[in-house]
Amino acid sequence: MSGIYIHIPFCKQACYYCDFHFSTSLKKKDELVNALAQELKLRKDEFKNSSVETIYFGGGTPSLLTNVELQFIIDSVYKNYKVSANPEITLEANPDDLSKERIIELSKSPINRLSIGIQSFFEADLKLMNRAHNANEAKECLSVATRHFDNISLDLIYGIPGASNAQWLENIETALRFGVPHISSYALTVEPKTALASFIKKGIIDDVDDEQAHEQFHMLKAKLEASGFVHYELSNFGKEGFFSKNNSAYWQGKSYLGIGPSAHSFNGRQRGWNVSNNSKYIKALQQQQLPIEVETLTQTDQYNEYVMTGLRTIWGVSLLKVENEFGIDYKDYLIEQSKIFINQQLLYIDDKHIRVTKKGQFLCDGIASELFKINKA
Numbered sequence: 571m572s573g574i575y576i577h578i579p580f581c582k583q584a585c586y587y588c589d590f591h592f593s594t595s596l597k598k599k600d601e602l603v604n605a606l607a608q609e610l611k612l613r614k615d616e617f618k619n620s621s622v623e624t625i626y627f628g629g630g631t632p633s634l635l636t637n638v639e640l641q642f643i644i645d646s647v648y649k650n651y652k653v654s655a656n657p658e659i660t661l662e663a664n665p666d667d668l669s670k671e672r673i674i675e676l677s678k679s680p681i682n683r684l685s686i687g688i689q690s691f692f693e694a695d696l697k698l699m700n701r702a703h704n705a706n707e708a709k710e711c712l713s714v715a716t717r718h719f720d721n722i723s724l725d726l727i728y729g730i731p732g733a734s735n736a737q738w739l740e741n742i743e744t745a746l747r748f749g750v751p752h753i754s755s756y757a758l759t760v761e762p763k764t765a766l767a768s769f770i771k772k773g774i775i776d777d778v779d780d781e782q783a784h785e786q787f788h789m790l791k792a793k794l795e796a797s798g799f800v801h802y803e804l805s806n807f808g809k810e811g812f813f814s815k816n817n818s819a820y821w822q823g824k825s826y827l828g829i830g831p832s833a834h835s836f837n838g839r840q841r842g843w844n845v846s847n848n849s850k851y852i853k854a855l856q857q858q859q860l861p862i863e864v865e866t867l868t869q870t871d872q873y874n875e876y877v878m879t880g881l882r883t884i885w886g887v888s889l890l891k892v893e894n895e896f897g898i899d900y901k902d903y904l905i906e907q908s909k910i911f912i913n914q915q916l917l918y919i920d921d922k923h924i925r926v927t928k929k930g931q932f933l934c935d936g937i938a939s940e941l942f943k944i945n946k947a
Contacts, residue, residue: 572617573624573819574647576606577830578632579848582666586700586769589761591832591846592630598848602830603639605855607646609829609844612860614650616827616837621652624816625659627681633663637675644680658721658815660685666703668711677718684715685723685754691744692737695730698775699758700765712748721812723752728790729783730758731776738786742793751812755790756805757783787932804882804934821879831861840866873900874942881938886925900943907941 580599581592625647627640635643640661647653660683661676668686676684688708690696696704715722724745728738745753758778760767769775791801799807803821806814819826820836828835832846845851845861854861867875873896880887893901908924911917916930916937926934 572620572622572824573626573816573826574610574622574651575626575628575816575826575828575833576632576643577828577833577844578627578629578635579831580629580634581631582634582664582702583700584765586698586765587758587761589764590630593848596634598852599635599639601852601856602848603635603642605852606643606829608855608858609860610643610646611650612855612858613827613829616835617651617825620825621654622647623654623657624819625653625657626816627659627661629662631664631667632661633667633672637679640681641679658683660723660814660816662687664701664703665707665711668715670714673711673714673718682719683721683723684719686711686715686725688712688724688745689727690730690733691741692733695727695733695737698730698732699727709744712750716748716750720751722750723754723808723814724748724750726753726755726790727758728755728786729778729780731778735782735785735789739789739793742790746793746797751809752814753794753799753807754805754814755807757787784932791928791931800884801931802884804931818883821883822885823876823879835862839872840864868945869896870943870945872896877904877941878935878938881924881926881934881941884925886920886923889919889922889924903943904941911937911940 577591579592579602580596581594583594584592625644632640644659659681661681662685664687689699689701691705691708693705712722712724726741726745760770760778766775770777794807795801798809800810800813801807802813803817806817808814823838825837826835828842828844831844831848831851833844835842842862842864845854851861873892876892877887887904889901889904892904904924908917908919911930912919915927916933917924918927926937930937
Protein backbone atom coordinates (compact mmCIF):
# COMPACT_ATOMS: atom_id res chain seq x y z
CA MET A 571 0.00 0.00 0.00
CA SER A 572 1.16 3.52 -0.77
CA GLY A 573 -0.15 7.03 -0.28
CA ILE A 574 0.29 10.33 -2.10
CA TYR A 575 0.36 13.59 -0.16
CA ILE A 576 -0.13 16.77 -2.24
CA HIS A 577 0.91 20.05 -0.63
CA ILE A 578 -1.09 23.10 -1.70
CA PRO A 579 1.03 26.07 -0.50
CA PHE A 580 -1.59 28.84 -0.45
CA CYS A 581 -3.59 30.48 2.35
CA LYS A 582 -5.90 33.50 2.53
CA GLN A 583 -4.04 34.77 5.57
CA ALA A 584 -1.36 33.59 7.99
CA CYS A 585 -2.49 31.94 11.24
CA TYR A 586 -0.31 33.31 14.01
CA TYR A 587 0.85 29.85 15.19
CA CYS A 588 1.66 28.32 11.78
CA ASP A 589 5.19 27.54 10.56
CA PHE A 590 4.21 25.45 7.51
CA HIS A 591 5.27 26.56 4.04
CA PHE A 592 2.60 28.65 2.28
CA SER A 593 2.03 31.91 0.41
CA THR A 594 -0.87 34.36 0.73
CA SER A 595 -0.42 35.36 -2.94
CA LEU A 596 -2.35 33.25 -5.45
CA LYS A 597 -0.54 34.73 -8.48
CA LYS A 598 1.35 31.53 -9.26
CA LYS A 599 -1.60 29.17 -8.62
CA ASP A 600 -2.05 28.08 -12.26
CA GLU A 601 1.68 27.42 -12.72
CA LEU A 602 1.81 25.56 -9.41
CA VAL A 603 -1.08 23.24 -10.34
CA ASN A 604 0.66 22.37 -13.62
CA ALA A 605 3.93 21.79 -11.76
CA LEU A 606 2.19 19.36 -9.36
CA ALA A 607 0.93 17.35 -12.34
CA GLN A 608 4.43 17.40 -13.83
CA GLU A 609 6.00 16.12 -10.59
CA LEU A 610 3.42 13.32 -10.41
CA LYS A 611 4.39 12.30 -13.93
CA LEU A 612 8.16 12.44 -13.34
CA ARG A 613 7.96 10.33 -10.17
CA LYS A 614 5.56 7.62 -11.34
CA ASP A 615 8.24 4.90 -11.37
CA GLU A 616 8.71 5.26 -7.60
CA PHE A 617 5.37 3.51 -7.09
CA LYS A 618 5.39 1.13 -10.05
CA ASN A 619 5.24 -1.94 -7.78
CA SER A 620 2.42 -0.80 -5.51
CA SER A 621 -1.04 0.67 -5.73
CA VAL A 622 -2.11 4.04 -4.36
CA GLU A 623 -4.70 3.68 -1.60
CA THR A 624 -4.79 7.23 -0.30
CA ILE A 625 -4.58 10.69 -1.87
CA TYR A 626 -4.36 13.56 0.60
CA PHE A 627 -4.60 17.26 -0.27
CA GLY A 628 -2.88 19.14 2.58
CA GLY A 629 -1.40 22.56 3.02
CA GLY A 630 -1.71 25.45 3.24
CA THR A 631 -5.36 25.55 2.32
CA PRO A 632 -6.25 23.07 -0.45
CA SER A 633 -9.87 24.27 -0.44
CA LEU A 634 -8.60 27.43 -2.20
CA LEU A 635 -8.28 25.32 -5.37
CA THR A 636 -11.31 25.09 -7.63
CA ASN A 637 -13.00 21.75 -8.23
CA VAL A 638 -11.62 21.82 -11.79
CA GLU A 639 -8.06 22.20 -10.44
CA LEU A 640 -8.55 19.43 -7.88
CA GLN A 641 -9.97 17.14 -10.55
CA PHE A 642 -7.02 17.89 -12.85
CA ILE A 643 -4.57 16.78 -10.14
CA ILE A 644 -6.60 13.66 -9.30
CA ASP A 645 -6.71 12.78 -13.01
CA SER A 646 -2.90 13.14 -13.10
CA VAL A 647 -2.63 10.58 -10.29
CA TYR A 648 -4.90 8.12 -12.11
CA LYS A 649 -3.03 8.67 -15.39
CA ASN A 650 0.38 7.87 -13.90
CA TYR A 651 -0.25 5.44 -11.03
CA LYS A 652 -2.11 2.26 -10.27
CA VAL A 653 -4.91 3.35 -7.93
CA SER A 654 -6.90 0.93 -5.74
CA ALA A 655 -10.63 0.45 -6.31
CA ASN A 656 -11.79 2.65 -3.41
CA PRO A 657 -9.02 5.07 -2.46
CA GLU A 658 -9.43 7.42 0.49
CA ILE A 659 -9.23 10.92 -1.04
CA THR A 660 -9.02 13.64 1.61
CA LEU A 661 -9.29 17.40 1.21
CA GLU A 662 -8.19 19.68 4.02
CA ALA A 663 -10.58 22.63 4.05
CA ASN A 664 -11.36 25.75 6.03
CA PRO A 665 -14.95 26.61 6.99
CA ASP A 666 -14.89 29.93 5.11
CA ASP A 667 -14.29 28.02 1.84
CA LEU A 668 -17.13 25.56 2.43
CA SER A 669 -20.32 27.24 1.30
CA LYS A 670 -23.34 24.99 0.81
CA GLU A 671 -22.81 25.09 -2.97
CA ARG A 672 -19.14 24.17 -2.64
CA ILE A 673 -19.84 21.24 -0.31
CA ILE A 674 -22.44 19.85 -2.72
CA GLU A 675 -19.95 20.28 -5.61
CA LEU A 676 -17.25 18.44 -3.66
CA SER A 677 -19.64 15.63 -2.72
CA LYS A 678 -20.06 14.89 -6.45
CA SER A 679 -16.27 14.76 -6.99
CA PRO A 680 -13.91 11.83 -6.25
CA ILE A 681 -13.09 13.44 -2.86
CA ASN A 682 -14.70 11.24 -0.20
CA ARG A 683 -13.23 12.64 3.04
CA LEU A 684 -13.10 16.19 4.40
CA SER A 685 -10.69 17.34 7.09
CA ILE A 686 -12.06 20.65 8.34
CA GLY A 687 -9.87 23.13 10.25
CA ILE A 688 -12.31 24.28 12.92
CA GLN A 689 -9.73 24.79 15.76
CA SER A 690 -12.33 26.37 18.09
CA PHE A 691 -15.99 27.35 18.21
CA PHE A 692 -15.15 30.50 20.24
CA GLU A 693 -14.71 33.84 18.52
CA ALA A 694 -11.98 35.02 20.92
CA ASP A 695 -9.87 31.90 20.21
CA LEU A 696 -10.22 32.29 16.44
CA LYS A 697 -9.18 35.96 16.62
CA LEU A 698 -6.19 35.13 18.84
CA MET A 699 -5.02 32.59 16.23
CA ASN A 700 -5.91 34.88 13.26
CA ARG A 701 -8.13 32.26 11.64
CA ALA A 702 -9.96 33.34 8.46
CA HIS A 703 -13.35 32.01 9.60
CA ASN A 704 -15.68 32.86 12.47
CA ALA A 705 -17.54 30.61 14.92
CA ASN A 706 -20.82 30.81 13.02
CA GLU A 707 -19.15 29.72 9.74
CA ALA A 708 -17.63 26.76 11.59
CA LYS A 709 -21.03 25.54 12.75
CA GLU A 710 -22.81 26.26 9.46
CA CYS A 711 -20.27 24.40 7.33
CA LEU A 712 -20.38 21.35 9.62
CA SER A 713 -24.18 21.21 9.59
CA VAL A 714 -24.13 21.12 5.76
CA ALA A 715 -21.02 18.94 5.35
CA THR A 716 -22.39 16.18 7.60
CA ARG A 717 -25.44 15.89 5.32
CA HIS A 718 -23.28 15.29 2.24
CA PHE A 719 -20.20 13.43 3.55
CA ASP A 720 -20.05 10.38 5.82
CA ASN A 721 -16.31 10.62 6.39
CA ILE A 722 -15.43 13.93 8.08
CA SER A 723 -12.62 14.85 10.41
CA LEU A 724 -12.38 18.14 12.26
CA ASP A 725 -9.40 19.78 13.95
CA LEU A 726 -9.50 21.30 17.43
CA ILE A 727 -6.69 23.08 19.30
CA TYR A 728 -6.31 22.95 23.08
CA GLY A 729 -4.05 24.91 25.43
CA ILE A 730 -5.07 28.27 23.93
CA PRO A 731 -4.10 31.14 26.28
CA GLY A 732 -7.17 32.49 28.06
CA ALA A 733 -9.41 29.53 27.12
CA SER A 734 -10.73 27.90 30.32
CA ASN A 735 -11.30 24.19 30.86
CA ALA A 736 -15.06 24.87 30.77
CA GLN A 737 -14.73 26.47 27.33
CA TRP A 738 -12.60 23.56 26.13
CA LEU A 739 -15.27 21.11 27.28
CA GLU A 740 -17.87 23.15 25.39
CA ASN A 741 -15.68 22.96 22.25
CA ILE A 742 -15.57 19.15 22.51
CA GLU A 743 -19.31 18.88 23.17
CA THR A 744 -20.12 21.17 20.24
CA ALA A 745 -17.98 19.00 17.95
CA LEU A 746 -19.72 15.84 19.19
CA ARG A 747 -23.17 17.29 18.48
CA PHE A 748 -22.37 17.27 14.75
CA GLY A 749 -21.75 13.50 14.83
CA VAL A 750 -18.42 13.55 12.98
CA PRO A 751 -16.59 10.18 13.09
CA HIS A 752 -13.04 11.57 13.46
CA ILE A 753 -11.42 14.35 15.50
CA SER A 754 -7.79 15.48 15.35
CA SER A 755 -6.68 17.62 18.25
CA TYR A 756 -3.37 19.32 18.94
CA ALA A 757 -1.85 21.39 21.71
CA LEU A 758 -1.17 24.96 20.65
CA THR A 759 2.58 24.96 20.05
CA VAL A 760 4.70 28.10 20.01
CA GLU A 761 7.04 27.65 17.05
CA PRO A 762 10.07 29.96 16.70
CA LYS A 763 9.77 32.81 14.17
CA THR A 764 5.95 32.73 14.18
CA ALA A 765 3.78 35.75 14.97
CA LEU A 766 2.52 33.92 18.07
CA ALA A 767 6.07 33.58 19.43
CA SER A 768 6.63 37.30 18.84
CA PHE A 769 3.37 38.33 20.56
CA ILE A 770 4.17 36.17 23.61
CA LYS A 771 7.69 37.60 23.82
CA LYS A 772 6.27 41.14 23.76
CA GLY A 773 3.64 40.28 26.39
CA ILE A 774 0.73 40.94 24.00
CA ILE A 775 -0.52 37.35 24.42
CA ASP A 776 -0.04 35.14 27.50
CA ASP A 777 2.29 32.19 27.11
CA VAL A 778 0.85 28.69 26.72
CA ASP A 779 0.24 27.01 30.09
CA ASP A 780 1.65 23.47 29.72
CA GLU A 781 -0.14 22.23 32.82
CA GLN A 782 -3.51 23.41 31.54
CA ALA A 783 -2.78 21.91 28.10
CA HIS A 784 -2.05 18.60 29.89
CA GLU A 785 -5.40 18.82 31.75
CA GLN A 786 -7.29 19.63 28.55
CA PHE A 787 -5.66 16.69 26.74
CA HIS A 788 -6.98 14.31 29.41
CA MET A 789 -10.43 15.96 29.31
CA LEU A 790 -10.49 15.42 25.54
CA LYS A 791 -9.43 11.79 25.83
CA ALA A 792 -12.00 10.97 28.53
CA LYS A 793 -14.87 12.70 26.74
CA LEU A 794 -14.18 11.22 23.29
CA GLU A 795 -13.56 7.68 24.53
CA ALA A 796 -16.83 7.86 26.49
CA SER A 797 -18.50 8.85 23.19
CA GLY A 798 -17.23 5.76 21.32
CA PHE A 799 -14.04 7.15 19.79
CA VAL A 800 -10.83 5.13 19.73
CA HIS A 801 -7.70 7.07 20.69
CA TYR A 802 -5.60 5.40 18.00
CA GLU A 803 -2.78 7.98 17.77
CA LEU A 804 -1.61 10.68 20.17
CA SER A 805 -3.50 13.49 18.37
CA ASN A 806 -6.21 11.44 16.64
CA PHE A 807 -9.52 9.92 17.67
CA GLY A 808 -11.76 7.94 15.34
CA LYS A 809 -14.86 5.79 15.38
CA GLU A 810 -14.20 2.20 14.23
CA GLY A 811 -13.84 2.17 10.44
CA PHE A 812 -13.01 5.88 10.29
CA PHE A 813 -9.34 6.03 11.24
CA SER A 814 -7.38 8.13 8.73
CA LYS A 815 -5.88 5.62 6.30
CA ASN A 816 -3.45 8.23 5.02
CA ASN A 817 -2.05 9.15 8.42
CA SER A 818 -2.11 5.56 9.71
CA ALA A 819 0.23 4.66 6.84
CA TYR A 820 2.73 7.30 8.08
CA TRP A 821 2.66 5.96 11.61
CA GLN A 822 3.05 2.37 10.48
CA GLY A 823 6.10 3.18 8.37
CA LYS A 824 4.51 2.62 4.95
CA SER A 825 5.73 4.36 1.80
CA TYR A 826 4.33 7.70 0.76
CA LEU A 827 5.07 10.21 -1.95
CA GLY A 828 5.07 13.93 -1.11
CA ILE A 829 4.20 16.16 -4.07
CA GLY A 830 4.53 19.96 -4.02
CA PRO A 831 6.78 22.59 -2.39
CA SER A 832 8.14 21.47 1.04
CA ALA A 833 6.43 18.04 0.79
CA HIS A 834 8.25 15.06 2.31
CA SER A 835 8.47 11.50 0.93
CA PHE A 836 9.47 8.19 2.52
CA ASN A 837 10.06 4.71 1.08
CA GLY A 838 11.26 2.87 4.17
CA ARG A 839 14.95 3.44 3.46
CA GLN A 840 15.13 6.98 2.14
CA ARG A 841 13.53 10.28 3.08
CA GLY A 842 13.15 13.10 0.57
CA TRP A 843 11.95 16.68 0.81
CA ASN A 844 11.07 19.21 -1.87
CA VAL A 845 12.33 22.78 -1.92
CA SER A 846 10.23 25.12 0.28
CA ASN A 847 9.92 27.85 -2.33
CA ASN A 848 7.06 28.10 -4.82
CA SER A 849 9.03 29.91 -7.56
CA LYS A 850 12.02 27.53 -7.36
CA TYR A 851 9.67 24.54 -7.30
CA ILE A 852 7.76 25.71 -10.39
CA LYS A 853 10.92 26.64 -12.31
CA ALA A 854 12.53 23.24 -11.67
CA LEU A 855 9.46 21.33 -12.86
CA GLN A 856 9.16 23.52 -15.95
CA GLN A 857 12.71 22.36 -16.76
CA GLN A 858 11.73 18.70 -16.16
CA GLN A 859 13.83 18.59 -12.97
CA LEU A 860 12.83 17.32 -9.54
CA PRO A 861 13.48 19.94 -6.81
CA ILE A 862 14.13 17.30 -4.17
CA GLU A 863 16.86 16.42 -1.69
CA VAL A 864 17.17 12.81 -0.53
CA GLU A 865 18.89 11.20 2.43
CA THR A 866 19.39 7.47 2.96
CA LEU A 867 18.47 6.49 6.50
CA THR A 868 20.90 4.39 8.51
CA GLN A 869 19.61 1.34 10.33
CA THR A 870 19.69 3.39 13.54
CA ASP A 871 17.67 6.20 11.91
CA GLN A 872 15.07 3.66 10.78
CA TYR A 873 14.88 2.16 14.28
CA ASN A 874 14.50 5.59 15.92
CA GLU A 875 11.78 6.55 13.45
CA TYR A 876 9.86 3.34 14.14
CA VAL A 877 10.06 3.84 17.91
CA MET A 878 8.90 7.48 17.62
CA THR A 879 5.89 6.73 15.41
CA GLY A 880 5.00 3.41 17.04
CA LEU A 881 4.78 4.79 20.58
CA ARG A 882 2.30 7.44 19.43
CA THR A 883 -0.21 4.78 18.36
CA ILE A 884 -2.39 2.08 19.89
CA TRP A 885 -0.33 -0.47 17.91
CA GLY A 886 2.81 0.34 19.89
CA VAL A 887 6.32 -0.89 19.09
CA SER A 888 6.58 -4.58 18.15
CA LEU A 889 9.55 -6.29 19.77
CA LEU A 890 9.33 -8.99 17.10
CA LYS A 891 9.57 -6.41 14.32
CA VAL A 892 12.54 -4.71 16.02
CA GLU A 893 14.33 -8.06 16.29
CA ASN A 894 13.53 -9.13 12.72
CA GLU A 895 14.35 -5.81 11.04
CA PHE A 896 17.13 -4.44 13.22
CA GLY A 897 18.54 -7.41 15.15
CA ILE A 898 18.60 -8.84 18.66
CA ASP A 899 20.94 -6.08 19.94
CA TYR A 900 18.36 -3.42 19.12
CA LYS A 901 15.61 -5.41 20.83
CA ASP A 902 17.70 -5.92 23.97
CA TYR A 903 18.62 -2.22 23.99
CA LEU A 904 14.96 -1.21 23.66
CA ILE A 905 13.85 -3.47 26.52
CA GLU A 906 16.67 -2.25 28.75
CA GLN A 907 15.95 1.45 28.03
CA SER A 908 12.23 0.90 28.63
CA LYS A 909 12.65 -0.48 32.16
CA ILE A 910 12.78 2.89 33.92
CA PHE A 911 9.56 4.01 32.17
CA ILE A 912 7.85 0.69 32.92
CA ASN A 913 8.73 1.17 36.60
CA GLN A 914 7.26 4.69 36.44
CA GLN A 915 4.08 3.23 34.86
CA LEU A 916 4.58 5.26 31.69
CA LEU A 917 5.18 2.21 29.46
CA TYR A 918 4.06 -1.42 29.58
CA ILE A 919 4.79 -4.57 27.60
CA ASP A 920 1.79 -6.50 26.30
CA ASP A 921 1.74 -9.28 23.70
CA LYS A 922 5.38 -8.53 22.76
CA HIS A 923 4.58 -4.87 22.09
CA ILE A 924 5.77 -1.83 24.04
CA ARG A 925 2.99 0.69 24.50
CA VAL A 926 2.48 3.89 26.48
CA THR A 927 0.10 3.91 29.43
CA LYS A 928 -2.62 6.56 29.76
CA LYS A 929 -0.32 8.33 32.20
CA GLY A 930 2.50 8.30 29.64
CA GLN A 931 0.58 9.36 26.54
CA PHE A 932 1.04 13.12 26.82
CA LEU A 933 4.78 12.52 27.35
CA CYS A 934 5.31 9.92 24.63
CA ASP A 935 7.54 11.99 22.30
CA GLY A 936 9.93 12.69 25.17
CA ILE A 937 9.88 9.04 26.23
CA ALA A 938 10.59 7.92 22.65
CA SER A 939 13.68 10.13 22.48
CA GLU A 940 15.05 8.32 25.55
CA LEU A 941 14.67 5.00 23.70
CA PHE A 942 16.58 6.17 20.64
CA LYS A 943 19.96 4.78 19.69
CA ILE A 944 22.74 7.20 18.75
CA ASN A 945 24.30 6.93 15.28
CA LYS A 946 27.94 5.93 15.53
CA ALA A 947 30.21 7.22 12.80
